[in-house]
Amino acid sequence: MKGERVAQLELLLHSHPEGLRRAEIARRLGVHRSTISRYVDELKQYIDIYEENNLIKIKNREEDESIALSVYESLAFNLSAEMLASSTEFQNPHLASGLRKIAMNMRSYAPKISENVIGLAEQIDKQLQEKKESSKFNAILEVLIDSWVSGRIVRIVQSLKGFDPIETELAPYFIGFREEDSGGRNPISVTGRLRHTTEIVTIDISTITSATILNETYTIPDNLKPFKFPESEERYESIDMIPLSLKIKERSAMNVFRSVVHGTPVFEKQSDGSQICNMDVENSIELYLRIIQCGDSVEILGPESFRKKFCKLLNKILALYQ
Template sequence: MSRSERFIQIEQLLLDHPDGLHQIEMARRLGVHKSTICRDVAILTSMLPLMEDSSGRILLNKSGYLHTLRLTMHELEALHLSARLFCKVMKFPFPHASAALRKLAEAQGKVSPALASRIRDTAEELDWFVSGNSKKYSAYRKIIEDLGIAISEKRPVVISHFSRGKQIFQQFRLFPVTLEPHPEGKAVHLIGWDIDTDPPFFRTIKSERIESIILGSPAPELFATIPIDLLHEQLRNAWNIWTSDSEPVTVRLRFSTDVSDRVVETQWHASQSIEPLPDGGLIWIGHIAEPKEMYPWIRGWGPDVEVLEPEWLREQHREDFLRGVSLYKGTDV
């Protein structure tokens, strides 16, 4: 086995063993002397982010590891579209996003200079957001990086979070599970398994309101008890990110002929179904975990939508509509 082949195998061994391996164990697995591995590790340290823990295990620092990825032009375009959508909808800087896009552009430069140029333009747009919020961005970046470490290494955390409703800081001890964007709120939310409640449940926290994070030690055995499949099921029923332990609520909306074409051409929710009406309008039906989350979308259709059910949402929409009309009393239309 050549040295270059051995380097590749050492890298793969460390990727497969995130807790690290002793040099004597790597030597045994690769069938070489420990002194050979010792020399290899010394050389690889300049090529890979290797670390040695207190017990002498060699491991990869995942936060500094550069992954090799091969993408087709079409796959790169799909990633670029995702970044463009995030950039247009979220309207705030997200850590490391522009750096990732510049690497994609560099990788694509020789195949499609035009696509590479568009990817760099998006990176510039993201950097422009950062320039106007440099002080705030620095603190937010640290929060996102710590959450990324906690998710990757299956660590519990103690989070200090500001509650807008209560106007106080609250502390939560939980396992971060995933970060989810909220397009209508133009924010990123953390979904974590709250381990201090009885019974535990998935708590959703707006990441921009997190004041501080204390990282705990990795606890993969405890993390393995979290019902991740339940979270996936709950998110499928959500309009965006609001979940519920209850059964989804049936929402029925009547859309006018003026907007029916626009409504029908988009898949607004995985559960939706459409019933055409004789006058050219339509009935939209969806099964939503928490209909309050979709209410801004409903209101956005103005007088071209009528809420049919649930009854409480119909009443709320009626009251809001009347309150809006009262603002224009005495105004010529």
């Protein structure tokens, strides 16, 4: 069985097909340079590696297929890679690894583009080393990907600013970018079904602080769309919407509004620990029922006309039992 450091060395060499110097390997693994030779000797028992011009490399197998892109495809790939490297909120080591592998195949026919792509990979690596939050983000992303690929449910803990952590269990269906109207942000999100329900949610992965795969399987429906987006404003034209203002005592109370058409909630934290939530919501009997379901965890602050109608409905309900 390979040790942890030897396994890390293998991953590192696979990610750098152009080879790495011993000093660079030691720096990336966080060990002394004198120990690298031992790791290399141990790794040689499992895979074919060699040293050339002071660079340690993995020997390509004959069955490994190379990617042959035209110069036009190579340039288009380079431009796309630059956009991806600059717009991704959290850099990913697997992106850097993939870029290097493709760049190595370009060296013979597009050397300058190859150098540019390798430079982008180095830029990603540098950002990963500088940002500790990227390491945590990527660790959670890998757990979600493993859960998705293996078809097993994952337990996640989500932390939203101003609220207590929320634990839930999710069956991941899709992982990818999602556009948001606010600030042009494109977070990497996971869309899936909440366990024991038919409800589909989309969660910003950067808000997840913990992810654990459970030993319970699930299947992805064939006819499912990639993402469940919030209802767009255009969808509200035929619906009677009201500018609802609520005082929220418990963050979990907001879950009951998922079945109601509403706009983006805007929260304002109060000195007593509660939250004021303002959002446009459909004016329907469903909304009344969801607020009743919250009990005393939610209080209607406005509009005043809606608050009066709600109180009138409660009095009618109470009259049935008096």
